Amino acid sequence: MTSKLHSWFLNANVNSRADLRLFCFPYAGGGASVFREWSRFFSKNIEVCPVQLPGRESRGLESPMTSLTQIVQAIVVEIEPLLHTPFVFFGHSMGALIAYETARQISKKYGKHPVHLFVSGRSGPRFPYTKKKLHQLPDDQFKNELRRMNGTPEAVLQNEELMQLLMPRLRADFEVCETYAYIQDQPLQCPISAFSGNADYDVSVASLAAWNEHTLNEFKLHMFDGDHFFLHNQQENVMQTVIDSIHPIPAIPAQKQVVHTGNVIWL
Known part of the structure; x- marks a missing residue:
């Protein structure tokens, strides 16, 4: 394994007994450490590989990327040696x-498909991220938006020196989200599960359900208690839902249907 590969994918090929890889993509401003507890929860046959984007944590000296196309192109090249093992993708918000x-x-480049795609805290791709260009706001207004989203501790927002270090990365990530333009294409072959917090008022249930359009396979929508960052206070429930969704792995794509069960909407 090259050091470049390990810079993108933490823990890759560490577990020789793994028969499934779970690649985890962080939200805007976040790094691989968002998923630092996940390896302890999953069984030994699942290798958790958090994705580390340039400009954060172990790659803090690198310039952050400002285009989703640029990020994806780099990942697609670097991930290829790791695709010989069945894999799952989990991403939250920007991730x-x-x-x-x-x-x-x-799918296009290598003809390979995830066992399952988990999309969390994000509307379907044809829905714009926001009507405002937050990454272009003056610092004070930008910080107020971060405060409203409740993902950055107040102590961090009040620390001017720290915010000067974090601001370029945060602005770059918001630019990634706000300049993304969905291009219609064939739906994926893998199942898709969408996760959301029931108090995330920026992501509607209807816009989450739109992920149904992007798979030929089964789609499920799961609601958790919490706001946009429910991923943290519902971490164990989220991880258990991931496990339940991939074990056992269905051999035949299930027919889509709509069933309501408690606070989970199955589609």
């Missing part, structure tokens, strides 16, 4: 878009 577009490009 959901990256995971989806990476799955599309891998």
Whole structure:
């Protein structure tokens, strides 16, 4: 394994007993550490590989990328040696878009498909991220938007020196999301599961259900207690839902149907 490969995919090929790889794509401003606890939860046959984008944590000296196309093109090249093992993609918010577009490009370039795609905290790709260009806002307004989203601790927002370090990465990530333009293509062959917080008022149930359009296979929508960053306070429930969704792996694509069960909408 090259050091470049390991810079993109943490833990890759660490577990020799793994028969499934779970690639985890972080939200805007986040790094691979978002998923640092996941390896402890999954069984030994699942290798959790958090994706580390340029400009954060172990890659903090690199310039962040500002285009989703640029990010996906780089990932598709670097991930190829790891695709000989069955794989699953999980992405939250910006990471959901990256995971989806990476799955599309891998299908085209290598003819390989994820066992399952999990998209969390993000509307279907044909829905714009926001009507405003947040990445172009003055610093004070930009910080207010971060505060509203409730993903950045107030102590961090009040730390001017730290925010000067974080601001370029955050602006770059918001630019990635806000300049993304969906191009219609064939639906994916793998099942898709969409996750959301029931108090995430920026992502409607209807826009989440639109992910149904992007798979030829089964689609499920799961709601969790929490806001846009439910991923943290519902971490164990999220991970258990992932496990339940991939074990056992269905051999034949299921026919789509609509069933309502508690706070989970099955599609």
